Amino acid sequence: MAQYIARRLLMIIPTLIAISLITFVIMHATPGSPLQPTAPNANPLPPAAQQALARRFGLDKPLWQQYLVYLKNIWNLDFGISYQYRTREVKDIIYRTFPISLHLGAMAMAVAILVGIPLGVLAAVNQNGPIDYVCSLFATLGVSLPNFILALFLIVLFVRLVPIIPRTGGWSSPIDWVLPTLALSLGPVGILARYTRASMVEVMRQDFIRTAQAKGLSDVQVVLRHVLKNGLIPPITILGPMFAAIGTGSPFVEKIFRVPGMGRFFVDSLITRDYPMIMAVILLYGAFLAVMNLLVDVLYGVVDPRIRLS
Amino acid sequence: MSDKLRWWEDPEQVSLLWKRLQAIHVDRRDFIRVVAAAGGATGAAMAAAACRGGEAEPTTAPPGAVTPPPAVTPTPPTAVGPTPTPGAAASPAAEGELAEQQVLRTNVEEEPQSFDFNKDLYAGGDAVVFAQLAMFNTNNEAVPDIAERWEPNEDASVWTFYIRKDTFWSNGDPVTAHDYEWSWKRQLNPETQATYAGFLYDIKNAEKYNNADPSVTVDDVGVKALDDYTLEVTLEGPRGYFPILAAYIAAAPAHRPSVEKFGDQWTEPQNIVCNGPFKLVEWKHDEYFVLEKNDKYWNAKNITLQRIERPIITPDAAFLAYENDEIDILYRAPLGQLERVQNDPELSKQMQKYNLYGTWYLVPDPNFEPYNIKEVRLAMGHAIDRETIVRDVLKGLGTPAYTMNPPGMPFYIEDTFPEYTEYNPDKARQLLQGTPYEGGRNWPSGMTLTQRREGDAEAAVGSAIIAMLKDVLGMELEHVIGEPRETYDRMWAHQIPLMWVRWYIDYPDPANTLFQVWYSKQPSGHRHSWANDEYDQLVLQANGETDPAKRLELYKRAQEIQLADGAAIYVYNPWNYALVKPWVTNLPRDKDGNFTPAWNIFIRDYDYYKILKH
Numbered sequence: 001m002a003q004y005i006a007r008r009l010l011m012i013i014p015t016l017i018a019i020s021l022i023t024f025v026i027m028h029a030t031p032g033s034p035l036q037p038t039a040p041n042a043n044p045l046p047p048a049a050q051q052a053l054a055r056r057f058g059l060d061k062p063l064w065q066q067y068l069v070y071l072k073n074i075w076n077l078d079f080g081i082s083y084q085y086r087t088r089e090v091k092d093i094i095y096r097t098f099p100i101s102l103h104l105g106a107m108a109m110a111v112a113i114l115v116g117i118p119l120g121v122l123a124a125v126n127q128n129g130p131i132d133y134v135c136s137l138f139a140t141l142g143v144s145l146p147n148f149i150l151a152l153f154l155i156v157l158f159v160r161l162v163p164i165i166p167r168t169g170g171w172s173s174p175i176d177w178v179l180p181t182l183a184l185s186l187g188p189v190g191i192l193a194r195y196t197r198a199s200m201v202e203v204m205r206q207d208f209i210r211t212a213q214a215k216g217l218s219d220v221q222v223v224l225r226h227v228l229k230n231g232l233i234p235p236i237t238i239l240g241p242m243f244a245a246i247g248t249g250s251p252f253v254e255k256i257f258r259v260p261g262m263g264r265f266f267v268d269s270l271i272t273r274d275y276p277m278i279m280a281v282i283l284l285y286g287a288f289l290a291v292m293n294l295l296v297d298v299l300y301g302v303v304d305p306r307i308r309l310s
Numbered sequence: 311m312s313d314k315l316r317w318w319e320d321p322e323q324v325s326l327l328w329k330r331l332q333a334i335h336v337d338r339r340d341f342i343r344v345v346a347a348a349g350g351a352t353g354a355a356m357a358a359a360a361c362r363g364g365e366a367e368p369t370t371a372p373p374g375a376v377t378p379p380p381a382v383t384p385t386p387p388t389a390v391g392p393t394p395t396p397g398a399a400a401s402p403a404a405e406g407e408l409a410e411q412q413v414l415r416t417n418v419e420e421e422p423q424s425f426d427f428n429k430d431l432y433a434g435g436d437a438v439v440f441a442q443l444a445m446f447n448t449n450n451e452a453v454p455d456i457a458e459r460w461e462p463n464e465d466a467s468v469w470t471f472y473i474r475k476d477t478f479w480s481n482g483d484p485v486t487a488h489d490y491e492w493s494w495k496r497q498l499n500p501e502t503q504a505t506y507a508g509f510l511y512d513i514k515n516a517e518k519y520n521n522a523d524p525s526v527t528v529d530d531v532g533v534k535a536l537d538d539y540t541l542e543v544t545l546e547g548p549r550g551y552f553p554i555l556a557a558y559i560a561a562a563p564a565h566r567p568s569v570e571k572f573g574d575q576w577t578e579p580q581n582i583v584c585n586g587p588f589k590l591v592e593w594k595h596d597e598y599f600v601l602e603k604n605d606k607y608w609n610a611k612n613i614t615l616q617r618i619e620r621p622i623i624t625p626d627a628a629f630l631a632y633e634n635d636e637i638d639i640l641y642r643a644p645l646g647q648l649e650r651v652q653n654d655p656e657l658s659k660q661m662q663k664y665n666l667y668g669t670w671y672l673v674p675d676p677n678f679e680p681y682n683i684k685e686v687r688l689a690m691g692h693a694i695d696r697e698t699i700v701r702d703v704l705k706g707l708g709t710p711a712y713t714m715n716p717p718g719m720p721f722y723i724e725d726t727f728p729e730y731t732e733y734n735p736d737k738a739r740q741l742l743q744g745t746p747y748e749g750g751r752n753w754p755s756g757m758t759l760t761q762r763r764e765g766d767a768e769a770a771v772g773s774a775i776i777a778m779l780k781d782v783l784g785m786e787l788e789h790v791i792g793e794p795r796e797t798y799d800r801m802w803a804h805q806i807p808l809m810w811v812r813w814y815i816d817y818p819d820p821a822n823t824l825f826q827v828w829y830s831k832q833p834s835g836h837r838h839s840w841a842n843d844e845y846d847q848l849v850l851q852a853n854g855e856t857d858p859a860k861r862l863e864l865y866k867r868a869q870e871i872q873l874a875d876g877a878a879i880y881v882y883n884p885w886n887y888a889l890v891k892p893w894v895t896n897l898p899r900d901k902d903g904n905f906t907p908a909w910n911i912f913i914r915d916y917d918y919y920k921i922l923k924h
Contacts, residue, residue, distance in 0.1 A: 048500035048522035049507070056503070087424050087574040096595060148626070155630050168631045169623065171597060255624040260596030 001301075005294065012290040017071070019286040020279060024067050027278055057083070057275075070279065080276035084268065090276045094262060094284065100171065101249030101261035107181040109243050112188035117235060119189065120196025124231075125223060127201060135193055142190025148252035151183040155256075169258035180257040184250055188242055192235055200231040229303060236299055240292035248285050317466065317550025327551045330509050345551075406895075409921045412616040414894065416639040417623035417631065421596050425577035428493050428564035429504045435577070436601060436620065437559040438916050439584040443471050443490065443541070444557035446913050448898045448906045452557040456485055456585070456608075457541070460556075466548045471541040471556070477608035479565055480589040487535035489585075493563040494533050495519075509560040512552065514544045587613050587917060598622060614896075614920040632889055633657075638921075640889040641907050645767045648705040651889070662888045662897070662905045665718060668814035669711050669823070670768065672759075672775065672879040673838050678807035679754050685741045687876025691730055692738035693782035694775055700882055703774045704767060707887065711880040713869050714813070714823045721820040721862050723869055730873040731880075735782040742783065750784025760790045761810040762797035771881065772810045804839040812884070820865050825849045828872065840877040893924035 054060040057080070058069055073080065079090035123135035158165045158179060170176045203209065204227055212222050249263025262281065269277035300307045317323040324345060331341045418436070425435035443457035454460075457471040477485050494513065497504040498520045511517040514532025518525065532544030545552060555561060565583035568576040575581055579593040587607045593599040601618040603610055623631050629647050632640040643651070643661075651657040674681035674690060681687055696710035709717055712726035726732075742748050761772050772789055779785040787808070792800075800806050813827055829849055830841035845868050852864035872878065888907060890897065898906050898918040908915045 048520065049503045052501050053503045085421075085423050087426070087577070152626070152630070155627070159634055160630065167636055168627060168634050170621070256627045258597060258621065258623060258627075260594070 001298075005298065008294045008297070012287065012294075015290055016283055016286055020071070020074075020283055021067070023279060023282045024070070027273075027275055028063060030273070057081070074279075074283070079280045082274055082277050084272040084274040084277065090280045093265070093277070094280055097260060097262035097265070098248070098284065100259060101254070101263055102247050104177070104180055104184060104254075104259060104261060105243065105247030105249070107177060108184035108188065108246050109239075111181060111185035112192055112242075113239070115185070116189040116192030117196050117232075119193040120235070121200060121223065121228065123193065123197040124200035124204065124227075125219075132197075135197070139190035139193040139197075142186040142188075143194075145186065146252075147183050147187060147250060148256055150186055151179070151253050151256040154179045154183055169256065171257075171259050176257070176259075180253050180259050183253045183257070184246055188246065191238065191242070195235045195238060196231065199234040200227055203227050203231045206230075232303055233300065236296055236303060240296035241289060244285065244289040244292045248281070248288060317548070320548075320550070323548065323550055326512065326549065327554070330512060330555060406922045408614070409893065409923045412614050412921050413619060414615050414617070414639070414916065414919055414921060415619045415621070415637045416641070417628050417637050418599075418620045419623070419625055419628075421622055422593075422599070424574075425582060425590055426564065426574075427559050427562040428497055429502060431506055431509075431558070431560040431562070433577075435590070435599070436588070436618070437562070437586075438588045438618075438914055439582070439586045439590050439601065439604075440559070440562040441477075441485075441586040441607065442557055442559065442561045442563075443473075444553050446557055448900045448913055452553045455557070457556070460553060462550070462552075466550045466552070467545050469543045469545070469552050470536075471543070473539040473541065474608050475539060477585065478606035480584045480604045480606055481565075482606065483565070483567075483583070484538070485563075485585050486538040487541035488538065489563045489566065490541050490561075491533050491535045492566050494561070495528055495531055496564060496569070498531060499528070506560055509555065509558070512545050512549050512555065514546050516546075587914065588615075588618060596622065609917075613917050615916055618916060629889075635891075638891045638894050643887050643889045645705070645707065645765070648707055648887070651887075652706065657889065660889050660891060662890050663707070663885050664887065664905050664907070665716075666814060666884045666886055667716055667719065668812050668884050669714055669716050670771065670810070670812045670881050670884060671711070671714070672881060673806075673809040673811060673840075674876065674879075675804060675807050675809070675839050676877075677804065677839055680745075680747060680757075681807060683745050683747075684876055685745050686747065687879075688730065689738040689741035689783055690779060691873070691876060691879045692732060692734045692741070694778050694879060694881060695733040696731075696881055697733070699771055699774050703770050704882065704884075707767070707885045708882045709885075711883050713873075713880055714827070714878070715820050715865075716815060716883040719815060719820070721858075721865055723862070723866050725866065727870060727873050730870075730876075738782050747783075753785055755786075757785060757787050757808070758790045759787045759808050759810055760792060760797065760800075760806045763791050763793065764812075767884070768810075768812070775810065775881070802837065809838075821849075821853050824865055824868055824872075825853055828877070838878070840872075840875070842871060842875060842877070845871045891924075893922040894919055895922055896920045 051060065058066055061069070070080075077091065079094070082088050082090050082093060085093065119135050119138065123132040126132050155168050159168050165175060165179060167176070209222060209226055212226050217225075249259075249261040249266070251263040251267045253259070254261045254263040265274075265277055265281050268274070269281060317327075327345070328341055418434075420434060422434035422436075423430070424433045425439055426433050427435070427437055427440055431437075441456050443455060443460070444452045445455040447453050456473060456477055458474045460469055460471040462469050471487070471490075473485065473487050473490075475484070479485060494510055496502055497507050498510055498513075498516050500520055500522045507516075507520045511520070515526045515530045516532070519528060519531050532546075534542050534544070536542050543552065563585060565576070565585070568581055568583045572578070572581045577590070579590050579599070582590050584590060584604055585607065587604055587610060588601040589604040591600050591602045598619065598621040600620070603613060603616050607613075621631070621637065623637070625642065625644070628637070628640055629644050631637050632643075651661055672690070672694075674687045676682050676684075676687070696712070700706065700708050700710050712731040713723045715722050739750070742750065746752050759772060759776055761768065769789075769791060772791075776787045776789055779787060797806075801809055801811065813823065815822055827837055828840070828845065830836055830846055848864050848868035848871070852861050852868065855861040855864055888905065896918050898913060898915045900906050906913055906915070
């Protein structure tokens, strides 16, 4: 087991190198380099300052050298200086913003699991009954409603109409956590509920369930002990990538609720051609995703004894 | 033109100033306003001509429209009054009791990159933390600030600024001439990589130094502190407008000891030292920043606000935050909420509309099919229902336009010329009879309506126009919303068949609209391709006419000729609105009483506001 995990962890390194190479190539192939005076919205620097800037950021070297230097630097956890915020190091920005996004993402994930999975179970047990339809409606809404619309809707509802929450945004007290968590979790709630329901329904048709029922086990015991354990494999599979996605922040939810997380950099760094920031957020996301996938694989073994990791 | 101090009459100086301001992306409109503030109509006409990129031919200045330049002395002999003229609107007695805590809360739309305005004037922080040698009042005139006075030499190529002795940095250091000398040189140093250093190229050898020309050293740059309180600036030549440059935030100083100690980190709140009326005391990245009054600023005793809190709120969420009393001023209120604001008994009272003094209009270029047929152009004029557009699309934030000059401007033409502008679908269809497009058929394929990317309102009106033209005339137009600069370049090259475009007034005279936009023999280029000799003659004549009644008559005739030929279809005059809580009083207003929020040229509106008990 430990050997398996170690091997998988080592495999992440070539994966990240591949990701960084692809990102690097695409990024530099996109027009509008921070150092093209003729490109639209480019800076109006005179050539001398342009060269000084290029020297400072190492952009005067050939591309392959730039890439190797970058690889060498990130080995020492030096992600460079942000082009957009030239007074700040990318590392510092990530250190400040990532824990906040992770915190918010973890809360949203908890809500998604605590609400989504029971919802799916309820729907499966009451298949085609009224509860099933209510769950379906809820799940469909969760998937189809964009979270920034939902965010504004939540503000109108809970800040303006029924003033439970005192203000529209911020991140200075736990009361500020409520609405962004809700806004961020509704989509995952819907997805998890649908996955859980579908897989539960399938498991309930299996012979061993009929056997369990024939043995005289109560419905609750059948569902909890037999159906749920087998039905959880598909939801667990998506939990990993889902957490990687919401744990790195949502640009819209964070902007609207003034959450100082890293979500906005997924959009802003691309618009401003902030190369070091683009690389950092993509690598971070890639690493996060890889670790989550590994975690999911390990969890399989816990849930399903047939799966043996070696 | 011998008097170089009357720089607004010197085409060379005006076009140089334009070049400087362009380097820092100042809006053409702001530029013309500034020149107009100094030189009246002559200056404004010069400025407008300079913007065209060509030589400012003295003849393009409408000779008759010249109001004698006001006796603006660019060298105020003594300091102006201690208060930056809070304007006529200030009547504290009638306003009620002031709050104990003078706190203003207003959002900023994005996380600032820094507060280092000396390095990048678009750094995004709040420019109020630094004070320049001069500043702008609400009428866009440059008045003394850190310099209590200044004087030029005979040909305005050397300027001497006398710095106040009673103003200090927020840490107690005196503000001296050395600060400005060092700061401007810092901006010009190519190693600083200051984005808008081109703004200072009027200073002798600045351009060479900024471009690392080996023939100059930093000591050759023409800015020199003669002593602690006297700054001598030697320029490349006569520049009567130099105090205007010295008033811009691009000429802001930086605090040398802080920069040398902290490098790029010097504008972080724990490091920064400010010389403006406010200082940065707190900045929680990606959340908010807080300013407090700098008691060491010379005019602090006349500034009422003590503290300014600026949460970072994206425009999408700012309106809700305003409604929830989290901010006191929302500078750019959303058009989508306008109807609600107007119908709300409370919000409607907090609305501060401001006239943008402009006209949105449609230009069918007669060099393209199908607009080469006059009847098509005229039919389009009758197919657009302006009242509906203003009422339903703009929700009343605007007025219907039938002619070029917007209402509220002198020589506004009251006549709407219904013969050409009345909404009348039957008449529109009749006009098509006998053309190849009779019955709304056979339109060429691939017709477009082109505009540059701007706000939602303008695009929405564009779509409404397309719908109306399809409805009445059967035209199938595709809405093209182009990249701003590229679209305007194509417009000036007369490559756009049907343009949906705006004109904002630069100075209050029809020479700015009917003459400058439509006179077809402009030496510096012609905005639209339509040309008519009789029209040209009338507007030229109007420029020289001194009798206002006759002048109005000339413009009216010219306007009618233009409408009768379907050269343009005027649609609406735009307005905008801010929301200001009732407890914020003493709003800065210009001489016409209009609210003047801080825009590109950085009028310091915080100097004015007072907060009432609430």
